[in-house]
Amino acid sequence: MTSISTPDGRLVAFSLYGAPDGVPVVFHTGSPSTRWRRPDVVRATAECGVRLLTFDRPGYGESTRLVGRSIADVVADVRLLADAQGWDRFAVAGGSGGGPHALACAALMPERVIRCAVIGGIAPPLVDGPEPGEDEEDPRRNRTSWLAAHGGDEALRPGVEETAQQIMALIEAGGPEIPPGPGEAVGPPALEDPEAMARVRATFVDSHDGWIDDNLAFAQDWGFELGAIEVPVSLWFGSASERDRQQAAHLAAAIPAAESIEYAGGHIQNNAEYRRMLGWLSG
Structure with a gap:
């Protein structure tokens, strides 16, 4: 594990994968997720000629928490990480909850970001009005974002902890690390x-x-305008996920x-589609 210090005294932990002289890509992991990549992802990254930098956003893994952070706050950390590698120009990508963070870099660092890929990403949620039900047609109206906007950390934590316990129970019962796609x-x-x-x-x-903190940030102003992005952006979604299609x-x-x-599969890209995405980022 390697880390850098920010001007405000935080630590940001990061990992590097793939070809040392490969196309530089900063990857924003999902919510929740850490910087560590699976062996199949590491192998594909190297074989595609990419140098992949992943990092723990504040509050994940070994990175210091930043209470009240916004989506746009990630840009300062990415700038430090890229500077540390000597990367003047690089691509960005983000899976699921990492998507908004990748888009923030595309919007706010157009002089450095060459391309941006978003996989199964989310659009700004709709948090006005009454608490959403389970049958909402628009995935932007969801209970997690509504609770984040109206109740904050205290309202979110019990549900997050329950979900984490359910996931770990499945794994401890013999389940795989990643649920299979269709x-x-x-x-x-x-x-x-x-x-x-x-x-x-x-x-x-x-x-x-x-x-x-990711969910709290999603439910607030993201700190940039999607319409201001001029960097080429690709939005990847699985054919089996109607939610991702709508987002x-x-x-x-x-x-x-x-x-x-669109690719054949679910929320998480399979190996072939991950490689195709890296090819698009490499331009």
Whole structure:
């Protein structure tokens, strides 16, 4: 693990994967997730000629929490990380909850970001009005974002902790590290792989602060305008996820430079689609 110090005294932990002389890409992990990548992802990254930098957002893994952070606050950390690597120009990508953070970099660092890929990302949620129900047609209206906007940390934490306990119970019962997508084979039990268990414990056991702070940030003003993004953007979504399809449509309508790319599968890209995405980022 490597870390850098920020001007306000925080630590930001990061990891580097892939070809040392490869195309530089800063990847924003999902919510929740840490900087650690699975072996298949590491292998694909190297074979695609990419140098991938992943990092723990504040409150995740080894990175110091930043209470009250916004989506746009990630840009200062990315600038420091890129400077430390000597990267003047680089691509960015973000999966799921990492998508808004990647878009923030595209919007606020156009002089440095060459391309931006978002996989299963989210659009700004709708948090006005009454508490959403379970049958909302628009995924931007969801209970988690509504609770974040109206009740803050105290309202979110019990649900986050319950979800984390449910996920860990499935894994401890012999489940895989990553649930399979439609038509995909079930992976080996995470319990049989100490490194896989380290990854899931870092995400779902050690701390829930980063997860909660992500959701609080999603429900606030993001700190930039989607319509101001001029960097080429690709919005990737799985054919089996109607939620992701709708979110991508909302983002595409708001971002002039965006193109939508559908792939066969669910919320998480399979290996082939991950490689295709890295190819797009490499330009």
